[in-house]
Amino acid sequence: xxxxxxxxxxxxxxxxxxxxxxxxxxxxxxxxxxxxxxxxxxxxxxxxxxxxxxxxxxxxxxxxxxxxxxxxxxxxxxxxxxxxxxxxxxxxxxxxxxxxxxxxxxxxxxxxxxxxxxxxxxxxxxxxxxxxxxxxxxxxxxxxxxxxxxxxxxxxxxxxxxxxxxxxxxxxxxxxxxxxxxxxxxxxxxxxxxxxxxxxxxxxxxxxxxxxxxxxxxxxxxxxxxxxxxxxxxxxxxxxxxxxxxxx
Amino acid sequence: xxxxxxxxxxxxxxxxxxxxxxxxxxxxxxxxxxxxxxxxxxxxxxxxxxxxxxxxxxxxxxxxxxxxxxxxxxxxxxxxxxxxxxxxxxxxxxxxxxxxxxxxxxxxxxxxxxxxxxxxxxxxxxxxxxxxxxxxxxxxxxxxxxxxxxxxxxxxxxxxxxxxxxxxxxxxxxxxxxxxxxxxxxxxxxxxxxxxxxxxxxxxxxxxxxxxxxxxxxxxxxxxxxxxxxxxxxxxxxxxxxxxxxxxxxxxxxxxxxxxxxxxxx
Numbered sequence: 001x002x003x004x005x006x007x008x009x010x011x012x013x014x015x016x017x018x019x020x021x022x023x024x025x026x027x028x029x030x031x032x033x034x035x036x037x038x039x040x041x042x043x044x045x046x047x048x049x050x051x052x053x054x055x056x057x058x059x060x061x062x063x064x065x066x067x068x069x070x071x072x073x074x075x076x077x078x079x080x081x082x083x084x085x086x087x088x089x090x091x092x093x094x095x096x097x098x099x100x101x102x103x104x105x106x107x108x109x110x111x112x113x114x115x116x117x118x119x120x121x122x123x124x125x126x127x128x129x130x131x132x133x134x135x136x137x138x139x140x141x142x143x144x145x146x147x148x149x150x151x152x153x154x155x156x157x158x159x160x161x162x163x164x165x166x167x168x169x170x171x172x173x174x175x176x177x178x179x180x181x182x183x184x185x186x187x188x189x190x191x192x193x194x195x196x197x198x199x200x201x202x203x204x205x206x207x208x209x210x211x212x213x214x215x216x217x218x219x220x221x222x223x224x225x226x227x228x229x230x231x232x233x234x235x236x237x238x239x240x241x242x243x244x245x246x247x248x
Numbered sequence: 249x250x251x252x253x254x255x256x257x258x259x260x261x262x263x264x265x266x267x268x269x270x271x272x273x274x275x276x277x278x279x280x281x282x283x284x285x286x287x288x289x290x291x292x293x294x295x296x297x298x299x300x301x302x303x304x305x306x307x308x309x310x311x312x313x314x315x316x317x318x319x320x321x322x323x324x325x326x327x328x329x330x331x332x333x334x335x336x337x338x339x340x341x342x343x344x345x346x347x348x349x350x351x352x353x354x355x356x357x358x359x360x361x362x363x364x365x366x367x368x369x370x371x372x373x374x375x376x377x378x379x380x381x382x383x384x385x386x387x388x389x390x391x392x393x394x395x396x397x398x399x400x401x402x403x404x405x406x407x408x409x410x411x412x413x414x415x416x417x418x419x420x421x422x423x424x425x426x427x428x429x430x431x432x433x434x435x436x437x438x439x440x441x442x443x444x445x446x447x448x449x450x451x452x453x454x455x456x457x458x459x460x461x462x463x464x465x466x467x468x469x470x471x472x473x474x475x476x477x478x479x480x481x482x483x484x485x486x487x488x489x490x491x492x493x494x495x496x497x498x499x500x501x502x503x504x505x506x507x508x509x510x511x512x513x514x
Contacts, residue, residue, distance in 0.1 A: 018512055026424040079354035082508045099352045107280055116276065119269035120355055 005091065007172055007203045008054040008077055013086035015047040015072055046072040048227040049086070054220075059204040061214035061235055063242050064224040070207045073224065074098060074174050077205065092171025092203075095121060097162065099176070106150035110141055110160060113149050117164045131167050138193075139163040159186055166193050169200055176207045191217065211239050266356055273363035278370060292374035293381070296327060300382065307443045314445050317475075320379075320388050324475055325442035325467045327375050328400075332408050332463065333433050335368025339412030340419045340426050347514035357507050358500075361416040365409050369401065379474070391477035399485075400470045403492045407462055410495030413503040420513050421506070440464055462491045 047069040054060055062070045075081045076088055078096035103120035104113045114135055118128040136142060139159040149157065166173065173194070194217060198204055208214055214221060214235060221238035223230040231238050282288045300323050308318045315321050342360035343350070350357060376397070383390065419425040439453075440463040446454060457464050465488035469480035 027422045028424070030422065075351075080351065081511055094354075096353050103349050103353060103355075105276060105280075107283070108276060112272075112276070116269075116272050119266070119272050120349070120353060122265050123268075124265075125268040125271070 004055040004057060006053050007056050007058075007091055008205075009087075009089040010050060010052050010073075010077070011087050011089070012049050012051050013047060013073075013076060013083045013088060014045055014049055015069070015076055015081060016084035017044045017046050045084075045227055047076070047224070050222075050224065050227075050229045051086075052222055052229070052232055054203055054205070056203055057198065057201050058220055059198055059206065059218040061218035061221040061239075062205065062207045062224060063209075063211065063214060063221060063239065064230075065246075068224045069227040070224055071098065071176055074176050074205060074207060077172075078174055090172065093122070094172045094174060095165045095168070095170035096174045097165050097176065098174065099161075104149055104157065104161070107148055109146045109148055110152070111145050114160070114164055117161065121165065121168075123168060127168075135160075135163045135167050138167065138189075155183060155186070162190055162193075166190075166197060169197060170202060172203045172205070173197060174205045177209065211243060215239050262356055266359055269355070270359055270363055270366070273359065274367045274370065277363060277367035281367075281371075289374060292371050293378040296323070296330065296375045297378045297381070300326060300378075303443055311444055311448075314448070317386050317388055319382050319386055320475055321471070322443050323379055323382050324471045325440065327372065327379060328404060328467050328470055329437060329440055329442055329463055331368050331372040331375075332404060332411070333437070334371075335365045335408050336412045336415055337426075337429070337433070338368065339364040339408075340415045340429060342412070342416045343420050343510055344423075344514055350514060351511065357510060358413060358503055361412045361503075362409065365405065365412045368408070369405050372401070383474075388475075389477060393473045393477050393479065396473045396479075397470065400466055400473065400480075400488075403469075403488045404466045406492040406496045407466070407488075410492070410497070410499030413499035414495075417503045417506045417510075420510050436461070436463065440467060442467065462488070462495070465491060 050069075050073065052060075062073060064070050072081065074096070075098065076083055077090060078094055078098065079090070080096075080098075103117045105116060108116065114132060115125060115128050118131075119125065136145065139156075139162075141156060141160060144152065144156070149160075152160075175194070191213075194204060194206075198217075204218070206214065206218055218235045220233065221235040222232045223238050223242050231241055278289075282291055285291060287294065300319060303322055303326070304319050307322070311318065339361045342364050343357060346360050349355065382388075415425060415429060439457055439461055441449075441457070446457065446464070446468075449457060465484050469484050469488060472478050472480040472484075
């Protein structure tokens with residue numbers, strides 16, 4: 001295992017948010033507060049000094065209660081947030097599925113959205129052209145290809161988003177509790193697709209509240225509790241320890 | 249405090265990677281603008297034409313003695329100013345209105361502002377068709393100088409780009425920017441000789457306008473080329489280009505400096 005290259009290196013990462021009660025977003029308020037010296041920065045550390053290394057082909061599950069910093073961690077790895085302290089090094093292409101179909105425009109048709117979303121993920125138009133049929137097949141939306149996306153149900157939108165993101169074999173796939181909207185059949189299909197990618201060498205980061213799913217899909221797990229890494233290691237051991245605490 | 253990833257190492261590499269996204273965003277902006285309208289892109293020609301007719305009716309009695317072929321004179325100024333005005337006004341919201349997307353996935357953020365300005369420019373190119381119609385109808389002479397119009401458009405595009413980037417990043421932190429900018433552009437419009445000759449301004453104001461109003465540089469160059477059928481003065485060309493590059497540098501620098509903080513404010 002150790003000879004596999006490190007794909008994601010999270011090194012003592014701390015992420016800070018501003019928790020100030022009122023958002024100062026206009027100039028008048030800014031100066032009033034500046035003069036009154038109330039421009040304080042109430043800091044909140046969403047993730048505090050977390051380190052872990054993910055090697056190629058590993059599947060990591062991130063578990064923890066709501067608001068414990070799992071999504072924040074994923075956003076930092078995707079490059080959306082920058083760490084306040086520490087560093088994140090990512091080697092390879094990332095397909096973040098933090099929300100399915102972020103980047104969809106409801107006014108445009110599904111056909112146009114496939115291209116738009118593909119380009120948001122950093123693919124070229126030509127590349128999308130080549131994979132267009134595969135995407136439509138996987139999402140099973142042939143009939144509605146030219147109707148605007150605002151008429152789609154959330155499940156259909158999720159299908160389309162998942163197909164676009166996973167059709168290309170990314171080096172790293174980041175999945176954040178998104179599959180809960182799909183029906184049973186589609187979730188099975190997605191799981192199969194993720195397993196297929198995994199066996200092809202893709203690295204997976206997976207957030208879910210379903211411990212069973214984590215156990216089934218992942219070989220490693222990281223338990224984050226209130227921004228601090230409680231435990232990391234083999235998926236089964238971490239999940240069991242987590243459940244132990246949760247049941248109390 | 250570093251984020252290193254091969255996605256970010258090189259600005260131009262990244263820009264190249266996302267060039268298709270830019271193309272799609274521009275075509276989306278244009279498509280959605282006229283979706284469900286019967287005449288579609290014809291509005292890009294018709295709209296400025298109608299405004300021009302109204303303004304000609306209103307102002308021609310006031311200034312027609314000083315200006316020959318008032319419709320063409322007016323139209324040259326109006327087209328350029330409208331492009332700058334509308335595209336930067338749209339660019340202001342380019343970050344805040346794409347908040348949902350920027351929170352969920354990594355995309356170079358400037359691309360949204362650039363797409364707004366670029367679709368404005370495509371719209372401007374359509375509108376040039378209207379200018380040709382007006383010139384034909386009024387019997388204005390065409391000279392080969394008209395073909396130089398891209399020189400002016402490029403300057404104005406770069407200038408608007410810088411302006412749009414600056415406004416977009418400022419609006420993330422201070423939402424009042426949009427209202428302030430409204431007032432600024434209204435004043436700016438009246439201080440640009442669009443429907444009056446610059447000679448009408450009192451001396452002190454004329455000095456300010458001809459030396460410090462970038463729109464004056466562009467409108468006057470454009471009129472030299474299209475309306476007077478002559479080469480623009482070298483001074484104006486130099487001033488226009490320098491201002492455009494300067495504005496672009498300032499806008500771009502401010503944007504790059506603050507873009508990592510956007511996520512905390514949108």
